[in-house]
Amino acid sequence: MRWYLLLLLLVLTGCGVSEPMEDASILPVQAVPESEPAPMPEPEAADFVRVQEYLPDILVDLKYAGAENFTGQAVYDFTDAYLRYGTVQKLSSALDILMGQGYTLLIWDAFRPTQAQFRLWEICPDPVYVANPETGSSSHSRGNTVDLTLAALDGEPVEMPTDFDDFSPLADRDYSDVPASAAANAQLLEDVLTACGFQPYTGEWWHFSDLDNYPVEESWSPPK
Ligand SMILES: C[C@@H](N)C(=O)N[C@H](C)C(=O)O
């Protein structure tokens, strides 16, 4: 009868078969939530920003980055337009208005290092057309000034009173001496930029400064 007792014992103790132990090193696979990249903080008004990063519809062809300018040579070694963020916001308002009318903006010059201003002055020491860096600074070196024109949405140039840096009386803001169509385009550019917080320079139809002023930037320069 001892085998009968043994059988009873095995039944009562679960037949000696133990539950498999859980391996603590094998964790259940869990879905990892996809994390959004942290949003970039909005720049301060005085921060320098790359204009096309904030205004992808604006066109940029920096004339002083190549030889196609009145000096016949490159005046600086970067090709992106940089301005103060506050100035870019105003440019954004102007661009919105102009795009609603079938135009975009083409930037020929934006932030200009002081050294470049000395080079321009060396070639053209006429304070009507080039700010004298010996006695002051160009507002381009403050990062709140831009040389620009209108372009069609497909990038085609729009008729204006003169070419860029045409240092003659035809370039001023008296548009009575240029064709009516060019005058109307220059007037549109001037009206929209003025409405958006820019001061037009009387001697050059393409030159506009943000009414908000900033210090001349001497140490920072745009990345190459
Ligand atoms: C050189 C021309 N593009 C220009 O910007 N002229 C003004 C007067 C300046 O030099 O600030």
Ligand SMILES: [Zn+2]
């Ligand atoms: Zn200018």
